[in-house]
Amino acid sequence: MVARRRHRLIQRRKMLGFSQEQLAHQIGVERSTVVRWESGEREPRPWQRPRLADVLEVSLEEVDELLAAQVNEEPEAERLDFAMRNPAAVDLVTVAHLAQRVQQLNAQYDAAPSASLLADAGHCHSQVTLLRGFAPNGRIRRELCVSTAESAILMGQLVWDASQRRDHAVSVQYFDQAISAAREIRDPILEAHAQLRKGFVALYGTKTPKEGLRLCNETAIVGRAGSNVLSGLGFLHVGEAYAMLGERHDCERALGAAEESFARIHNDDEALHMFSPTQFDRLAGSCYLFLGVNDKAEQILTRSARSLVRWKKSQSIVLSNLTLAYIRQGKLEEACGTLHEAIDLIAETRGGGGLNTAFTAGREMSPWRHEPWVQEISDRLFALMTT
Structure with a gap:
């Protein structure tokens, strides 16, 4: 008899964010065992099923459903199409498929131009929100609230x-929608993340550091309920808000609180995927740049830029900030080389933060606008703007 893949089991694993290896580690088996379970070649042993249920956050009866042979398994696209026509009939398999799609789009965010993801992400978001509106209370609605947020x-x-970074109002509407969905299911991690993103709009968009200070402080408070990562990120941006306001003492106090939160991070932190060891330096460098301590900003940002190869959008912001630190110390040759690096990354990713900071650096080079090297940079920035 030909073994049939257990698509429901696979979708449940993916919905919880586990790789096959991670699931195997949680249960205490080899990865090859999980592979055989999912391919339908083997059954979990009776003593393994309770642990499998715990890890997958389902009952033992639901484990049986996940393992059941699916002789007439419909393609995922067909199941989703049926659910969109009959939203009250949505099932966990379709919910898992949409959750996986959201995760895939999130994974592309740092490497792909944002405009190229908008259509797919918007379509996926509209599907999730429509189904959430019809879902009854229970597991399906909870999972759809997570995907909505x-x-x-x-x-x-x-x-x-x-x-x-010009359309502040629509962005904030989406973040408010995320906060509402997170509060419905009492998820402090998702709520704090959305709150933090609203803080970014206040700090870098509307340029209202006092409002950014309030929002990021709320992030730190909400994050404390479940994540040292988010609490630390909140404090980091509280420090940046104080730096924008020129308050060095309060800024450094907030940076210290961020360090303390990061020092308490454990491997089971639900927001661990949002943490990078480079984040502290990245934000601390930005803080000292706002405070006018340019030599210290240069030292920190140089260290951060070389550690951010995997995060291209973030690296473009750091390199642009480093350019500003060089310009303000009169190190024009270094500024020129760093800004070219930033422009290379921005041309690839179209990251709005890097683009805005690079334009700021370009404007600060205007005293030397007749120099050929400045004209070359201006041409490259103009090309970015026109495309």
Whole structure:
């Protein structure tokens, strides 16, 4: 008899964010065992099923459903199409498929131009929100609330980036939608993440550091309930808000609180995927740049820029900030080389944060606008703007 893949089991694993290896580690088996379970070649042993249920956050009866042979398994697209026509009939398999799609789009965010993701992300978000509106209370609605919050946060980021950080109102609407969905299911992690993104709009978009200070402080408070990562990120941006206001003492106090939160991070932190060891330096460098301590900003940002190869949008912001630190110290040759690096990354990713900061650096080079090297940079920035 030909073994049939257990698509429901696969979708449940993916919906919870586990790779086959991670699921195997949680249960205490080899990855090859999970592969055989999912391919339909083997059954979990009776003593393994309770642990499988715990890890997948389902009952033992639901484990049986996940393992059941699916002789007439419909293609995912057909199941989703049926659910969109009959939203009250949505099932966990379709919910898992949409959750996986949201995760895939999120994974593309840092490497792809935001405008190129908008159509797919918007379509996915509209599907999730429609189904959530019809879903009864229970597991299906909870999972759809999670996907609504995650896809709304992504849409807020994409809209803001694609508008070169000009469309503040629509971005905030998406973040508010995420906060509402997170509060419905009492998820402090998603709520704090959306709150943090609203803080970014206040700090870098509307340029209202006092409002950014309030929002990021709320992030730190809400994040404490479940994540040292988010609490630390909140404090980091509280420090940046104080730096924008010229308050060095309060800024450094907030940076210290961020360090303390990061020091308490454990591997089970639900927001661990949002943490990078480079984040502290990245924001601390930005803080000292705002405070006018340019030599210290240069030292920190140089260290951060070389550690951000995987995060191209973030690296473009750091390199643009480093350019500003060089310009303000009169190090024009270094500034020129760093800004060219930033422009290379921005041309690839179209990151709104890097683009805005690079334009700021370009404007600060205007005293030397008749120099050939400045004219070359101006031409490259103009090309970015026109495309």
